[in-house]
Amino acid sequence: MKPLLTDYDERELADLPLICDQPPYRVRQLHKWLVSGADFDEMTDLPKQLRARLEETYSATGARIIKVARSSDGTEKYLYSLNDGSLVEGVLMTYKYGRTLCVSTQVGCRMGCAFCASGRDGLFRNLSCGEMLGELTAANARAGDKRVGNVVLMGSGEPLDNYENVTKFIRRLSESGIVGQRSVSLSTCGLTDKVRALADDGFSVTLCLSLHSPFDDRRVKIMPTARRYKVADIMDAARYYFNASGRRVIVEYAMMRGFNTRDEDARELRRLTADFPCHINLIPLNDTDSGLKGVTTKEAHAFLDRLTALGASATIRRSLGEDIEGACGQLKRRYTENSFTEDKTDHND
Numbered sequence: 574m575k576p577l578l579t580d581y582d583e584r585e586l587a588d589l590p591l592i593c594d595q596p597p598y599r600v601r602q603l604h605k606w607l608v609s610g611a612d613f614d615e616m617t618d619l620p621k622q623l624r625a626r627l628e629e630t631y632s633a634t635g636a637r638i639i640k641v642a643r644s645s646d647g648t649e650k651y652l653y654s655l656n657d658g659s660l661v662e663g664v665l666m667t668y669k670y671g672r673t674l675c676v677s678t679q680v681g682c683r684m685g686c687a688f689c690a691s692g693r694d695g696l697f698r699n700l701s702c703g704e705m706l707g708e709l710t711a712a713n714a715r716a717g718d719k720r721v722g723n724v725v726l727m728g729s730g731e732p733l734d735n736y737e738n739v740t741k742f743i744r745r746l747s748e749s750g751i752v753g754q755r756s757v758s759l760s761t762c763g764l765t766d767k768v769r770a771l772a773d774d775g776f777s778v779t780l781c782l783s784l785h786s787p788f789d790d791r792r793v794k795i796m797p798t799a800r801r802y803k804v805a806d807i808m809d810a811a812r813y814y815f816n817a818s819g820r821r822v823i824v825e826y827a828m829m830r831g832f833n834t835r836d837e838d839a840r841e842l843r844r845l846t847a848d849f850p851c852h853i854n855l856i857p858l859n860d861t862d863s864g865l866k867g868v869t870t871k872e873a874h875a876f877l878d879r880l881t882a883l884g885a886s887a888t889i890r891r892s893l894g895e896d897i898e899g900a901c902g903q904l905k906r907r908y909t910e911n912s913f914t915e916d917k918t919d920h921n922d
């Protein structure tokens with residue numbers, strides 16, 4: 574694979590072969606094109622000869638959309654091809670306040686959560702900063718003037734298991750003025766050392782913690798990482814992140830019948846989130862052939878009401894893109910043809 578230019582920030586670009594002998598303004602022009610997702614032939618203010626030489630040595634973009642599925646709710650799911658042929662999926666959600674892109678951070682995932690399809694085949698490899706940027710710029714290229722305003726690191730992969738590349742990506746987004754940190758949400762199954770590193774490294778993204786049970790002995794039944802990372806430590810790390818960043822933390826909680834929606838779950842969840850600003854995001858469990866059971870709308874609201882009565886701040890997350898297997902936990906490394914048959918839009922519109 575050719576080296577990918579979007580993996581380098583402006584300072585690093587300036588040191589690369591073929592580029593290091595260019596004047597600083599050329600490096601700036603090139604960097605601007607790269608973060609906008611342009612390929613070499615579009616970089617019209619760079620000399621043709623330079624573009625041709627760069628193209629022989631480097632790639633300019635890290636991800637291409639090769640298939641699109643469109644949900645009845647307007648959500649779009651993309652199948653991206655990376656330059657080595659690896660496949661990842663991404664989801665574009667349209668809300669009243671703008672567009673949110675769900676970005677994949679790894680090909681596959683090694684966390685092994687029982688309810689999630691992304692980790693079924695284990696981890697294949699990490700995505701680089703430039704590949705994640707490629708997911709965003711490819712989505713923006715389709716979006717016309719309705720560009721992506723929010724990024725959620727909730728696609729396939731565990732972002733904190735790919736700390737260096739993911740944090741580089743977040744920095745590139747904010748430094749290039751594409752998406753500010755306050756418009757980025759990072760979801761983790763709770764790698765506490767890395768949550769503390771995020772705080773120490775001065776990040777201010779919205780931290781989302783996949784808790785799914787407030788009890789270690791239950792959590793470990795659905796999340797293997799719970800063997801190492803205990804609930805008390807996860808909440809300590811969350812508090813640490815709040816103290817450093819001032820950002821309210823989100824606790825994600827996929828409701829599973831008979832497993833985590835009992836009264837004692839509500840009480841313990843409330844206790845854990847009571848002493849610093851935390852919001853509980855209740856997620857209807859999406860179908861992934863896991864054998865785990867979701868809850869009815871009525872049961873979901875009963876659990877929400879119980880939490881609210883206990884004084885917790887909680888809402889139920891609207892599930893988008895279920896009909897195209899684009900909802901939480903449904904993204905896969907290997908795609909199934911039938912999840913990409915629903916796109917009836919003209920891709921050039």
Ligand code: SAH
Nearest residue numbers: 689727731760761762783825858859901902
């Ligand atoms: N690895 C990160 C990002 C994963 S996806 C993490 O663990 O947080 C984002 C959210 O979807 C996580 O909270 C994840 O636990 C949740 N999720 C996974 N499978 C799901 C399913 N089948 N139904 C509902 N939510 C699911």
